[in-house]
Every structure is written in structure tokens, then in C-alpha cells.
Amino acid sequence: MPDNALPVEVRDAVGKGVARKLRAAGRIPAVCYGKGRVSVGLALDPIALRKLLHASDAGMNTIISLEGGGSVDGTIVLVKELQRDPVRGAYLHADFYTVDLEQRVEVSVPVHITGKAIGVEAGGVLDQALREIELSCLPLSIPRELMADVTNLELGQSLHVSDIPLPQGVELKSDPMLSVVSVVAPMKEEEEPEPEEGAEEGDEVVAASEEGKQDEAGDTPTEEKSGD
Numbered sequence: 001m002p003d004n005a006l007p008v009e010v011r012d013a014v015g016k017g018v019a020r021k022l023r024a025a026g027r028i029p030a031v032c033y034g035k036g037r038v039s040v041g042l043a044l045d046p047i048a049l050r051k052l053l054h055a056s057d058a059g060m061n062t063i064i065s066l067e068g069g070g071s072v073d074g075t076i077v078l079v080k081e082l083q084r085d086p087v088r089g090a091y092l093h094a095d096f097y098t099v100d101l102e103q104r105v106e107v108s109v110p111v112h113i114t115g116k117a118i119g120v121e122a123g124g125v126l127d128q129a130l131r132e133i134e135l136s137c138l139p140l141s142i143p144r145e146l147m148a149d150v151t152n153l154e155l156g157q158s159l160h161v162s163d164i165p166l167p168q169g170v171e172l173k174s175d176p177m178l179s180v181v182s183v184v185a186p187m188k189e190e191e192e193p194e195p196e197e198g199a200e201e202g203d204e205v206v207a208a209s210e211e212g213k214q215d216e217a218g219d220t221p222t223e224e225k226s227g228d
Contacts, residue, residue: 008069034098046091115151119183124155134173158182
């Protein structure tokens with residue numbers, strides 16, 4: 001599969017210091033492992049990996065052939081995990097899992113919403129609770145995405161995992177009863193309570209009472225002075 005070939009190098013040295021030196025040189029550490037195989041440390045160009053994944057419709061589920069990596073040369077892998085810089089998003093480390101094209105693998109496939117729900121046209125709001133579904137299939141049969149048609153969803157109804165059609169040869173691993181998307185009623189804004197009737201009159205009574213107290217307080221010093 002030349003279109004998905006990724007050049008790598010086998011590395012023997014490990015540790016944080018080695019990883020820092022690799023990144024300073026424009027490369028990142030990686031590891032290749034699989035069932036019944038010894039893990040192999042690798043080094044690769046993160047830009048080449050990013051371009052390969054972005055160019056493929058399968059994204060993280062892209063089947064990759066490692067190239068030029070000594071003992072792993074020609075090994076078919078899937079990206080199991082990518083560590084990214086939390087600020088810049090740059091790749092920091094990659095985990096590759098070896099696959100046999102004749103053996104099933106378990107993968108997470110994104111869900112794409114299609115159509116406009118009847119319930120949304122009636123004033124409801126579409127709420128997507130699940131964005132990926134776990135599947136089992138052959139590596140070359142991994143679907144790019146699963147389509148969830150919400151056209152017939154009315155207010156208060158949900159589309160479940162079991163309602164989404166799967167391609168032939170693909171088995172479901174997620175709980176079929178999980179809700180993928182629902183049409184819910186919009187949240188109402190809380191209205192400020194109106195002042196109770198008579199509140200203004202009560203305020204006037206309190207204000208008048210306070211004025212009376214002030215008058216009484218003001219009369220007392222005047223009387224004391226006149227007495228002197």
C-alpha cells in the first residue's frame with residue numbers, strides 16, 4: 001500500500017532525554033506492538049504522519065504500512081494512540097498496533113448526522129449524546145463513518161445505536177441500547193418574578209416610618225437647647 005507508507009526508523013535508546021532530543025531534531029518517538037509481538041521503539045517525522053492521516057478519509061483508522069524500519073519494515077498497523085501538545089496540537093508520541101488483514105480488529109468509528117428532524121422543525125433541539133461507535137471488522141473494511149438519519153425523529157424521540165445501519169461484514173461492539181441522538185424540548189429561560197401587588201405601598205409606609213423617626217430624633221436636641 002504505497003499511498004499509506006510511513007517512513008520510520010528503529011530506535012534502541014529510550015527515556016525522556018532521548019524523546020527530547022528527537023523532538024528537537026524534528027522527529028518524535030513511537031512504539032509498534034501487537035499480539036504475540038515484542039514492542040519495537042521507533043522514530044518518525046510527525047509532519048509525514050499528520051499529512052498521511054489528514055489525506056485519508058479514514059483518519060485515525062487509516063491502515064498504514066511502516067517503511068524502512070528494519071524489523072518492522074512492511075508491517076501493517078493502525079494508530080492506537082496519539083499524544084498531542086495540549087496547546088499547539090503537535091504530535092508528541094505515537095502508538096502503532098500491528099494488524100493482520102485477514103483478522104478482525106475493534107475500532108471506534110465516528111457518527112455523522114444527516115437529515116432535519118421533524119421534532120426540530122416543531123421547535124425541538126437536536127442533542128447528540130454519542131459521537132463514536134465501537135465496531136469489529138476486517139482492517140480493509142473499516143467504514144469511514146456511520147450515517148444516522150434523524151429525519152423522522154419527533155420531539156421526545158431518540159435514535160439508538162441499534163437503529164444505525166452497518167455495512168456488510170461489520171459487527172457492533174457498543175451497547176445497542178445507547179442513545180446516539182435525541183430531539184429534546186428547548187430549555188426555557190427563567191423569568192424574573194414580578195413584584196407582588198402592594199409592595200410599592202409597603203415601601204412608602206416604611207419610608208414614612210423612617211422619616212417619622214428622623215423627625216423625632218431631630219426634635220429632641222432642639223428641646224434640650226431651649227431648656228438651657
